[in-house]
Amino acid sequence: MLHTYFEKTVWIREQHQSIWVIILLVALTSSAQAQTPTWTQRASVGPSPRDTHAMAFDSTPGEIILFGGRYPANNETWRWTGETWTQIFTSGPSPRYFHMMAYDSNRDRIVLFGGMRDGVPGALNDTWEWDGTAWNEKHPAHFPSPRLNAAMVFDSVRGEVVLFGGYDNSFTLFDQTWVYDGNDWAERAVSGPSVRQGCKMAFDSARGKSVLFGGSTVVFTFVAANDTWEWDGTMWDQKFPLGSIPIARAEHAMTYDSSRHQTILFAGLDESYNRLSDAWEWDGNRWNQNPNSGPPARHEHAMVYDDSCARIIVFGGSNSFNGGPPQYADTWDYTLDADNDGVADACDGCPNDPNKTAPGVCGCGVADTIGFVGFLPLIGGADATGGSFADPLRAFKLGSTIPVKFAASCGGSAVLTGIHTLQAIKYSSAVDSDPAIDATPTDAATTGNQFRLTDGEWHFNLSTRSGFSTGTWKLIATLSDGSTHYVWITIKK
């Protein structure tokens, strides 16, 4: 009997577990479907319109560094701190465009390689590193020949920068794979994607793969690709995605969203020279198109993931079929924003309250206005908040302690947080006032002139032993939402 009971109990428990697993899976699936990143345009002041610039996210201290671009080739360094662009006036790499940048998170260095300068021959092959404050040129023993418009990422599993493709001064296209470990460059003798330029890569840190998509397989006439490849540090593996695939393109942008484990692809130029504006996400098996509209169509833009706020930032690009003007100078982010208030969920202190980005005094979902219930006895009766100069609410003896109390609420709930302060002003007439003095409590329960919370009420035992004199006084409580409330009293001998 016990045996049967035990078996039945286990069976019931297993059934319950299965049901819970199914419910959990359904919940996860529907929340994943509901959680689609949206686009928001950010600052309109920043770098001038440009394309073929490069960006990388420096996770210490958490900022994006932008370098270069055209026309003409420039050597500007800009910093994006999440809200604003600031130019950093510093020496560094020569003016260039079509260069490559990637952030080495192990060494906390942004690596820059090659690109194109104005003039002939244009292709470059110098290696630079940004250490957070300055550019330093590196002189590795080995390095790729001059090239531009290659793809470059940092493989944080192997601890090396990976460079693929590009072309040189004689318009030779490459299918070489190079790696840089912070000390030296080495070419990997491997076969993989065909020769190409304008291809892009992103490093999927969860799966340990550098993902490559598309590019143009010739320099002048435009033959774009839409193949997907992955580099695991040793070999290239062509992927054959399930479902839809982004159309063939080059000069798009890719980055990896490490919070959502998706490789993001945005925009580019198709074989008919159309600028594109579609966004796709690669999960390792499938490309899924994001239906939300965003920045206008473009190519030769830069895009990078900002892990301080779990968002992707896009800057600039070209709306001309062959690059160059008209160019963009707009900044966009792409992120989960459940309440659509323009602040990424990861940095929104109230991710489901479109009116607030921090809990404030009243908490999320409640306006940050404190309902002042009124000064409580002994001062003046339940809702007495004022009185007047001519008719003070109460009289107190000089040298006594005045118990100032009030209750406050946010959206019907008592306010149990915040810093509320008390000041006193002596009036010699209804209009003539002395400066306010910070009131002093008689006990040490608060610092300065702050109220203390006791049983859901805010208390201040005001000493009238020093600083006070006989006459009419106005006691002013300033609440943490900035609102002020006052009560008139008389001090007598």
Ligand SMILES: [Ca+2]
């Ligand atoms: Ca938000």
Ligand SMILES: [Ca+2]
């Ligand atoms: Ca919000």
